[in-house]
Every structure is written in C-alpha cells, then in structure tokens.
Amino acid sequence: MFDFFRDEKIAQKLAERIKRLSDGKHFKLMHVCGTHEQVIAQSGLRDLLPQNLEVISGPGCPVCCTPNSEIDLAIELALKGHLITTFGDMLRVPGSKSSLTKVRVLGGKVKVVYSIQDAIELSKEKKDLEIVHCAIGFETTAPSTAVVILNDAPSNFSIICSHRLIPPAMEALLISGECKIDGFIAPGHVSTIIGSEPYRKMAKEYNRPIVITGFEPIDILYGIFLLLKQIKEKRNNVEIEYTRAVKPEGNLMAIKKMEEVFEICDSNWRGLGNIPKSGLRLKKKFENHDAERKFNLRIEKSSDILPGCICDKILKGLNYPPDCPSFGTRCTPEDPLGACMVSSEGTCSTYFKYADEKK
Amino acid sequence: MKKNSGSQRISLAHGGGGKLMHRLIKELFQEKFANEILNELSDSAVVEFLPKNNSSLCFTTDSYVVNPLFFPGGDIGKLAICGTINDLAVVGAKPRYISCALIIEEGLEYEVLKRITESMAKIARDEDVKIVTGDTKVVEKGNLDKLFINTAGLGLRKKINLSKETIIPGDKIIVNGSIGEHGLAILAARGEFNFQAKISSDCAPLTNLIQRIINLRRSAALCGIKFMRDPTRGGLAATLNEIAGGMNFGILINEKDIPVKKEVRAACELLGFDPLYIANEGKVVVIVSGKDAEVVLKAMRQDPLGKESRIIGEVTKAPGGKVIMKTKIRGSRIIDMLVGDQLPRIC
Structure with a gap:
C-alpha cells in the first residue's frame, strides 16, 4: 500500500495538475501538523510544487505549543522529589529558567516513557512515589489519557494536562487575520477521532476550504489538489482526502471517553497566546489525578518566546525557519533556543534536518 | 581441582x-x-x-x-x-x-x-x-x-591507493545489500519499544567480498575502486557525509535504489526512524569509477554477502560536500549527519 502512496508517476501527474490549477496565481495553504511537515520535508515535496504555491506550517506540534508555564510546573514537581514521566521530545524544551534535562542532571526524577500506559505501570511498581505524567498532544492522544483515567488509575498517579484542540487554534489564526491563508490541510489523525464535523462551521464562516489529509506524499499532493480545486470552484467545504482512516462522524467511542473525562477550557499556547475553548482539563471528579489541583500549584503565566527567537511567528505561519536570525546559528537541535527546534515534529528542527537552507 | x-x-x-x-x-x-x-x-x-x-x-x-x-x-x-x-x-x-x-x-x-x-x-x-x-x-x-x-x-x-582524493564526479556508489538491520535487531532484542520484529543483525565479516573486488582490480587492471567504508554507527547517511564532507564534490543517491527490507521499513515507519541513519555491521559502501561500476557490481553479486548489491547513486560536481537524495516522488532533500540522540550501545 505504501508504494502506491509514494509512486513517482502518480506524484508527477498530481504535481502537473496542481500547477495547472494554480495557474501562476499566489496561494498560501497551511497545514497544522508536525507529521505533515516531516513528510513534506522528507519527501522533498515542495520541489514538486510551483513557486507561486506556498505550503506553510502552523501550530501543529504539541511539544512546540506547550507553554513554558506547564514545563515549569513539571520542573517544580520534579524538584520536590516526585517522578515526572514524559515523552522524549519534552525533555529538552527550555522552560522559563530550566529544562527537564537540566533538572535530571541535578538529580530530579524524570523518566522518558513511550506511552501513558508505561507511566501507569511505573505508578504500580513505585507505590511510595508520586508519578506525574506530562499528558501532551491533540485530539489524537487525548483519548488514551481518558481511558487510563477511567480505568482506575493508581492513586499515586496524576497528570499535567497539556491536551489541546486543533480546530479552535485554526479558528484563532483566521480571526487574527495576520496570516493570509487560502485553505487548510487538516491533520488526518486528529480527524480519525473528531471526524470532519468540527471544521464545518469554520469553513463556512470564514470562507476557507479545508481538506482532511493523510500522511503519505501522495495524500498531501492530492489534498493540495482538492484545496485548489475548491478555491477555483469557489467552494468552502470540508472534504476528506484520508478516507481510508477518517469517517465524517469520527470515532464515537473515543469521543465519548474524552467527554466523560475532560471538560473544555481556555488554554494558553506558546506563540499564539490564550485561545478560548482550545484546551482540555480533567473534570472535577477526577481532580485527584490532576497534578495542578492535587499538589495545589498554580500554573503561572510565563513569557514563552525568548529574545532572538521567532517561534511565535513560525507557529502562526507568518515566517519560515530560515527567516529567523538565530536559525542554525544560535539555535540548533543540539542547543535549541526555541521549542520549534527541539521536537522532532517541530518546524525548525525539520527544516534544519532536511531542507537545504538556501532553498 | x-x-x-x-x-x-x-x-x-x-x-x-x-x-x-x-x-x-x-x-x-x-x-x-x-x-x-x-x-x-x-x-x-x-x-x-x-x-x-x-x-x-x-x-x-x-x-x-x-x-x-x-x-x-x-x-x-x-x-x-x-x-x-x-x-x-x-x-x-x-x-x-x-x-x-x-x-x-x-x-x-x-x-x-x-x-x-x-x-x-x-x-x-x-x-x-x-x-x-x-x-x-x-x-x-x-x-x-x-x-x-x-x-x-x-x-x-x-599496494593499493584507496583515498577520498581520487573520487571524481561520475563515480558510482555501490552498497552490498539492504540497510538498517543491525540497529533495529538490537532495539527489538532490548524490548524497549514493545515491538517485536523478525529482523536479524547483518553482522558478518566482509574480507572475502572485498578481496574479491580488489583482486578483480589487479587481474583486470581496473583502476576503478576509489574508496570503501563500512556504514556502522550513524548508518549510510553518516558514511556518505564522511565521504563528501570537506570535499569539492557532492553525492546524489536515489531513494528508490536503496535496498531496505520490508520488515525494516515497517519497523521504521512505526518507530519514526529513518533506515539511512541506522547502524549496519555487514555492509560496505564502495565508490567506483563510472566505467567500472557494472563489472564491480557483477563481481560483488557473486559473493554470498553481496547478492543484493546495488548502485545507489553517484558522485556529482555540486553541491560540494553535501549529500542529496532524490526521493521516491522525485523531490530532493538533503541528507545530513544524524542530529540529536543516537541509539546508545548498539555495538
């Protein structure tokens, strides 16, 4: 199956049709997914697109969007002697004063896990310790957190809830009007959970086509083709390119579990600021698993963008990484200044790895 | 006793x-x-x-x-x-x-x-x-x-002159088989990622294969073989960068020509790895002049450890010092050395 979705001839044909449809006019399409940026860079897909067609990345990497305040909270808990579990990418994200890596060097207990289930196993093993898991990710990962909480999570287990929602962030970008976007390549895996419905109102209200797209090069090229076709035909619909995984109604079971466990709240995003109704927090009846409430700590507001870093503009799709004066000089994957250079899904890190900076 | x-x-x-x-x-x-x-x-x-x-x-x-x-x-x-x-x-x-x-x-x-x-x-x-x-x-x-x-x-x-200095644009790059198996076999054996895969390390001694092409060079008076290196830690990507680094030639490889076993490809998809960066222990990268490439390739294929040998790319004039890959969809991307964490203790 992979071979079809990476086929050279199909790619060339799609590229040809995209070129014809775009007809020399300037268009800017945005994707909001780290995996999309990775595939685009890895496959050299931008080489196939005409110069007048821009595909820019928006706020699509959960690690990059997590504000310093939430990282500071994890650091504080680690310094108090609790065991923090996290995905590897979070380790090196610089918080306001320190990072989880630095805290670990100082003797703080920080362990990298590959799934929230690993954190649960740890909680059962180490009954004398409080385990705090950095629950991070968009709609794709929130259901697994919900399931763990519903399945009698151990009493020494809690989470820092950094789950965020993609459609409100897209809407916030449209409202701000800063970045002129002609259409959205929406992330396929988010819609395997939420379906296509949550985008419908936005597409109509702001007159922007949205295509829910998969993760192979041919998926993305076809997604771009569908967007241009809609623009040409002056339609503003939500279409599903990734039909082999996405149903319009989404995954009803997963949605139900999320609704049982979480309530929607306003949330602070790195670079984008506070976005109404864009976050998830645990409902009151699960507050004993909510680290913020359990340890009676408040997430303080923080400054998320250091001087010399343009992560905010990268996350809003206003700039490409090479536009940043620190890119590749003061800010590298070995010594990152901003979050977008840390995560393997971060736009700057992906650019650094795969793209010729002169391009 | x-x-x-x-x-x-x-x-x-x-x-x-x-x-x-x-x-x-x-x-x-x-x-x-x-x-x-x-x-x-x-x-x-x-x-x-x-x-x-x-x-x-x-x-x-x-x-x-x-x-x-x-x-x-x-x-x-x-x-x-x-x-x-x-x-x-x-x-x-x-x-x-x-x-x-x-x-x-x-x-x-x-x-x-x-x-x-x-x-x-x-x-x-x-x-x-x-x-x-x-x-x-x-x-x-x-x-x-x-x-x-x-x-x-x-x-x-x-006596033989194997040196990066002899490499010129037009030389071909041959690898003796599929890449990425050693690193993934170690990872699977550790059980860290909860993934099980039928992947064996390619760990093998390469003397016979390499002597075969060196002797060929002597007997047929070919002067084709320019340089060889085994792509161990850092994988094929690191080795190609070591070859091109600091030189006035570049390297262009074709993704579709690089042999990767189905199991390795699937495991890489799952774990988010790139086979180009995964260690090998029984592979060799051979740089050979364009005109002798087919003869060398044929000889390599006669060795049990070279049956799957392929020409994966060639040496180019520009961009100097860089490794570029033509992707399967005919885009191109830069292949840099591995950035960030390597898998520890794989050899």
Missing part, C-alpha cells in the same frame, strides 16, 4: 592473576582460540609478520559495549571479531591477527562467557584470523554492565 561448570559465575578472583584466572585462560581462551602463538602465553604475542615490498601493515582497534549481549543474528563476540575484521577489510587489508581484552562484571555466568568465546573463535577460524593475545579484567558488580570487549587487529595490505 574442580572444573568450571555451567552454573558457575565469574568472580573478582577470575581477574586477580591467581589460579582461577589461569584456569579461565586455559579452559576457555586457550582451548577455544587455540593457536601456536597464543599457546606461548608470553607477555606479547610474537608474530613473524613483516610486510614485503609494496605492502603495508594495517592496524585498528575498537571497543564493544552492545546491550544485550545476545541478539538475533549475533552476539557481542561475533560483533567484536567481525567489526575489527571489517575495519581492516575496508582499507583493503587481509586481517591476520587479533587481540582480545575482556572487561567482565562480577557475577556474569561462566556459560555466557563460554558461548561468547566460542562465537569469537568460530568467526576467527572461518576467516583464518588468529586471536593471539588478550587480557581479562573483572570489576565489582554494578561497575559495568555484564561485559565489554576491546579488540585490536593487524592486517596486511598489498
């Missing part, structure tokens, strides 16, 4: 210079590695080994810390001997003598050490290489993870 038995474990005394150590050397190393030079048990191995005219002595060393000690397709012992053989082989030498120093954690099962020793002995025997000197140290429990091995190797090389 009681013999060492299966249930026995290595103690500090096995490295202490006393009776236990001598028994270990006699029963294990002398027995398994048996050769007249080692049997002398002198402080230095004395070998009659003078390079003749136009020959050079090649000398290499490497340490092995792989975790786990046993994995599909090999073990730390096989890896140590193959690794040292290959470091000699890729510079065009025939490996002859190897040294073997073991640092053992107190408590290691004797049986484990025996299996590893046997595995080293087998490769050495098959490859006609002698393990002629060695050392054993034992450290307290917790001061080391089970077993580390250091090997050094001596080989002889007949």
Whole structure:
C-alpha cells in the first residue's frame, strides 16, 4: 500500500495538475501538523510544487505549543522529589529558567516513557512515589489519557494536562487575520477521532476550504489538489482526502471517553497566546489525578518566546525557519533556543534536518 | 581441582592473576582460540609478520559495549571479531591477527562467557584470523554492565591507493545489500519499544567480498575502486557525509535504489526512524569509477554477502560536500549527519 502512496508517476501527474490549477496565481495553504511537515520535508515535496504555491506550517506540534508555564510546573514537581514521566521530545524544551534535562542532571526524577500506559505501570511498581505524567498532544492522544483515567488509575498517579484542540487554534489564526491563508490541510489523525464535523462551521464562516489529509506524499499532493480545486470552484467545504482512516462522524467511542473525562477550557499556547475553548482539563471528579489541583500549584503565566527567537511567528505561519536570525546559528537541535527546534515534529528542527537552507 | 561448570559465575578472583584466572585462560581462551602463538602465553604475542615490498601493515582497534549481549543474528563476540575484521577489510587489508581484552562484571555466568568465546573463535577460524593475545579484567558488580570487549587487529595490505582524493564526479556508489538491520535487531532484542520484529543483525565479516573486488582490480587492471567504508554507527547517511564532507564534490543517491527490507521499513515507519541513519555491521559502501561500476557490481553479486548489491547513486560536481537524495516522488532533500540522540550501545 505504501508504494502506491509514494509512486513517482502518480506524484508527477498530481504535481502537473496542481500547477495547472494554480495557474501562476499566489496561494498560501497551511497545514497544522508536525507529521505533515516531516513528510513534506522528507519527501522533498515542495520541489514538486510551483513557486507561486506556498505550503506553510502552523501550530501543529504539541511539544512546540506547550507553554513554558506547564514545563515549569513539571520542573517544580520534579524538584520536590516526585517522578515526572514524559515523552522524549519534552525533555529538552527550555522552560522559563530550566529544562527537564537540566533538572535530571541535578538529580530530579524524570523518566522518558513511550506511552501513558508505561507511566501507569511505573505508578504500580513505585507505590511510595508520586508519578506525574506530562499528558501532551491533540485530539489524537487525548483519548488514551481518558481511558487510563477511567480505568482506575493508581492513586499515586496524576497528570499535567497539556491536551489541546486543533480546530479552535485554526479558528484563532483566521480571526487574527495576520496570516493570509487560502485553505487548510487538516491533520488526518486528529480527524480519525473528531471526524470532519468540527471544521464545518469554520469553513463556512470564514470562507476557507479545508481538506482532511493523510500522511503519505501522495495524500498531501492530492489534498493540495482538492484545496485548489475548491478555491477555483469557489467552494468552502470540508472534504476528506484520508478516507481510508477518517469517517465524517469520527470515532464515537473515543469521543465519548474524552467527554466523560475532560471538560473544555481556555488554554494558553506558546506563540499564539490564550485561545478560548482550545484546551482540555480533567473534570472535577477526577481532580485527584490532576497534578495542578492535587499538589495545589498554580500554573503561572510565563513569557514563552525568548529574545532572538521567532517561534511565535513560525507557529502562526507568518515566517519560515530560515527567516529567523538565530536559525542554525544560535539555535540548533543540539542547543535549541526555541521549542520549534527541539521536537522532532517541530518546524525548525525539520527544516534544519532536511531542507537545504538556501532553498 | 574442580572444573568450571555451567552454573558457575565469574568472580573478582577470575581477574586477580591467581589460579582461577589461569584456569579461565586455559579452559576457555586457550582451548577455544587455540593457536601456536597464543599457546606461548608470553607477555606479547610474537608474530613473524613483516610486510614485503609494496605492502603495508594495517592496524585498528575498537571497543564493544552492545546491550544485550545476545541478539538475533549475533552476539557481542561475533560483533567484536567481525567489526575489527571489517575495519581492516575496508582499507583493503587481509586481517591476520587479533587481540582480545575482556572487561567482565562480577557475577556474569561462566556459560555466557563460554558461548561468547566460542562465537569469537568460530568467526576467527572461518576467516583464518588468529586471536593471539588478550587480557581479562573483572570489576565489582554494578561497575559495568555484564561485559565489554576491546579488540585490536593487524592486517596486511598489498599496494593499493584507496583515498577520498581520487573520487571524481561520475563515480558510482555501490552498497552490498539492504540497510538498517543491525540497529533495529538490537532495539527489538532490548524490548524497549514493545515491538517485536523478525529482523536479524547483518553482522558478518566482509574480507572475502572485498578481496574479491580488489583482486578483480589487479587481474583486470581496473583502476576503478576509489574508496570503501563500512556504514556502522550513524548508518549510510553518516558514511556518505564522511565521504563528501570537506570535499569539492557532492553525492546524489536515489531513494528508490536503496535496498531496505520490508520488515525494516515497517519497523521504521512505526518507530519514526529513518533506515539511512541506522547502524549496519555487514555492509560496505564502495565508490567506483563510472566505467567500472557494472563489472564491480557483477563481481560483488557473486559473493554470498553481496547478492543484493546495488548502485545507489553517484558522485556529482555540486553541491560540494553535501549529500542529496532524490526521493521516491522525485523531490530532493538533503541528507545530513544524524542530529540529536543516537541509539546508545548498539555495538
């Protein structure tokens, strides 16, 4: 199956049709997914697109969007002697004063896990310790957190809830009007959970086509083709390119579990600021698993963008990484200044790895 | 005197210079590695080994810390001997003598050490290489993870000019088979990612394959082979960057020509790895002149370890110092050295 979705001839044909449809006019399409940026860079897909067609990345990497305040909270808990579990990418994200890596060097207990289930196993093993898991990710990962909480999570287990929602962030970008976007390549895996419905109102209200797209090069090229076709035909619909995984109604079971466990709240995003109704927090009846409430700590507001870093503009799709004066000089994957250079899904890190900076 | 038995474990005394150590050397190393030079048990191995005219002595060393000690397709012992053989082989030498120093954690099962020793002995025997000197140290429990091995190797090389300086645009790049198997086999054996895969390490000695193409060069008066390197840690990507780095030529490879086994591709998709960056232990990258590439390729394919050999790309004029890959959809992307964390302790 992979071979079809990476086929050279199909790619060339799609590229040809995209070129014809775009007809020399300037268009800017945005994707909001780290995996999309990775595939685009890895496959050299931008080489196939005409110069007048821009595909820019928006706020699509959960690690990059997590504000310093939430990282500071994890650091504080680690310094108090609790065991923090996290995905590897979070380790090196610089918080306001320190990072989880630095805290670990100082003797703080920080362990990298590959799934929230690993954190649960740890909680059962180490009954004398409080385990705090950095629950991070968009709609794709929130259901697994919900399931763990519903399945009698151990009493020494809690989470820092950094789950965020993609459609409100897209809407916030449209409202701000800063970045002129002609259409959205929406992330396929988010819609395997939420379906296509949550985008419908936005597409109509702001007159922007949205295509829910998969993760192979041919998926993305076809997604771009569908967007241009809609623009040409002056339609503003939500279409599903990734039909082999996405149903319009989404995954009803997963949605139900999320609704049982979480309530929607306003949330602070790195670079984008506070976005109404864009976050998830645990409902009151699960507050004993909510680290913020359990340890009676408040997430303080923080400054998320250091001087010399343009992560905010990268996350809003206003700039490409090479536009940043620190890119590749003061800010590298070995010594990152901003979050977008840390995560393997971060736009700057992906650019650094795969793209010729002169391009 | 009681013999060492299966249930026995290595103690500090096995490295202490006393009776236990001598028994270990006699029963294990002398027995398994048996050769007249080692049997002398002198402080230095004395070998009659003078390079003749136009020959050079090649000398290499490497340490092995792989975790786990046993994995599909090999073990730390096989890896140590193959690794040292290959470091000699890729510079065009025939490996002859190897040294073997073991640092053992107190408590290691004797049986484990025996299996590893046997595995080293087998490769050495098959490859006609002698393990002629060695050392054993034992450290307290917790001061080391089970077993580390250091090997050094001596080989002889007949006159041949293998150098990056001889590479020019138009030269072809050949690899002797599918990439990424060793690193993933180790990862699967560790069980860290909860993934199981039927992937075996490609760990193998490359002397025969490489001698075959070097001899071809002599007999057919070809001057085609320019440079060779084994793409171990950092994978094919690191090796190609080492070749192009600082030079005034570039390297262009074609994604569709790079052999990757289905299992490796699937595991990489799942774990988010790129096979280009995963370690190999039985692969060699050969740079050969454009006109001789087909002859060399044909010869490589006649060797059991070269059946899947492929031309994966070529040397280009520009961009100098860089490695570029044409992707399957005919886009292009830069192939840099690995950024960030490597998988630790894979060799």
